Amino acid sequence: MATLFSPLKIRGVELRNRIAVSPMCQYSAEDGFANDWHLVHLGSRAVGGAGLVIAEATAVSPEGRITPADLGIWTDDHVAPLRRIVDFIHAQGSVAGIQIAHAGRKASKTSPWNGDRFLDLEEGGWHTVAPSAMPFSEGDRLPHALTPEGIENVIIDFHAAAKRALDAGFKVLEIHGAHGYLLHEFLSPLSNLRTDNYGGSFENRTRLLLEVTEAVRLVWPEEYPLFIRISSTDWVEGGWTSSDSVKLATFLKEKGVDLIDCSSGGNIPNVKIPAGPDYQVEFAEAVRKGAGIMTGAVGIITMPEQAQRIIADERADIVLLARELLRDPYFPLHAAKALGEDIKWPVQYERAKR
Numbered sequence: 001m002a003t004l005f006s007p008l009k010i011r012g013v014e015l016r017n018r019i020a021v022s023p024m025c026q027y028s029a030e031d032g033f034a035n036d037w038h039l040v041h042l043g044s045r046a047v048g049g050a051g052l053v054i055a056e057a058t059a060v061s062p063e064g065r066i067t068p069a070d071l072g073i074w075t076d077d078h079v080a081p082l083r084r085i086v087d088f089i090h091a092q093g094s095v096a097g098i099q100i101a102h103a104g105r106k107a108s109k110t111s112p113w114n115g116d117r118f119l120d121l122e123e124g125g126w127h128t129v130a131p132s133a134m135p136f137s138e139g140d141r142l143p144h145a146l147t148p149e150g151i152e153n154v155i156i157d158f159h160a161a162a163k164r165a166l167d168a169g170f171k172v173l174e175i176h177g178a179h180g181y182l183l184h185e186f187l188s189p190l191s192n193l194r195t196d197n198y199g200g201s202f203e204n205r206t207r208l209l210l211e212v213t214e215a216v217r218l219v220w221p222e223e224y225p226l227f228i229r230i231s232s233t234d235w236v237e238g239g240w241t242s243s244d245s246v247k248l249a250t251f252l253k254e255k256g257v258d259l260i261d262c263s264s265g266g267n268i269p270n271v272k273i274p275a276g277p278d279y280q281v282e283f284a285e286a287v288r289k290g291a292g293i294m295t296g297a298v299g300i301i302t303m304p305e306q307a308q309r310i311i312a313d314e315r316a317d318i319v320l321l322a323r324e325l326l327r328d329p330y331f332p333l334h335a336a337k338a339l340g341e342d343i344k345w346p347v348q349y350e351r352a353k354r
């Protein structure tokens with residue numbers, strides 16, 4: 001029986017345990033460049049014992065940023081600062097991963113602590129793109145519907161971002177297809193009203209994500225895992241559903257995806273989501289069993305026993321923690337003690353182990 005602290009081998013990469021740092025936007029970059037904040041934020045979670053540390057949603061193009069302060073990977077100049085962070089994470093025994101993303105119609109915003117609102121063009125905002133010319137919220141500026149050429153450019157941007165992630169030394173790559181950002185916008189019939197080959201049927205709405213996946217796998221090595229984060233449901237009648245997610249996962253598995261990171265929501269504003277402990281684990285379990293692919297569980301996982309139970313009951317293969325790891329960067333070390341697991345601490349911290 002797998003436990004929270006049993007290793008997990010995915011392709012040629014082995015995670016020392018099943019605890020992953022979920023990608024969490026820090027809104028602390030300038031022109032996309034990683035800095036000391038990102039080094040300390042991600043590095044401390046590696047010191048804290050996480051098996052996998054995934055860097056935040058990192059924009060594949062300038063217009064793909066959520067805010068002007070997002071990390072970026074659209075130029076070769078972004079590689080060196082990221083490599084510094086990767087090298088530190090790997091030196092602690094963790095595996096470094098990165099999530100690559102395009103924010104679509106939810107781009108061009110201020111950071112959460114600056115109002116979390118859309119930026120006007122006059123104050124440094126930019127024109128956003130989407131599958132269809134539909135704003136995220138009523139009254140927002142209309143995004144431009146992507147042309148066929150624009151769609152091709154998005155695929156090229158993800159391909160190039162994956163190559164740069166490899167150059168930076170990352171060993172796990174996650175494509176962001178969730179939370180109402182561009183790839184999710186194409187998946188959901190609530191935001192995709194296209195009538196061409198990228199809209200309408202399930203096959204057409206999933207086409208862009210599958211083509212992005214193919215383009216990424218062309219440069220992402222066979223020995224390295226590829227994850228995709230999805231929103232397993234829109235939580236709205238007529239939207240994307242859990243059964244859609246299982247079906248999509250079977251296609252993604254055929255394209256070389258190794259693990260589906262199962263989140264939910266984010267595509268439609270003001271939706272009532274029944275948030276609570278384990279509230280999204282059912283999606284990870286459904287995809288795991290229905291598609292025969294590894295999954296990650298995420299969402300209000302805060303207790304060692306809770307995380308252990310998810311893994312032991314085979315509901316998911318890893319747990320991805322976010323806010324709990326903001327509260328406690330050393331959660332894995334503390335969880336091991338709570339569960340009676342004797343794991344290696346950083347030698348600099350061993351005096352505090354007992």
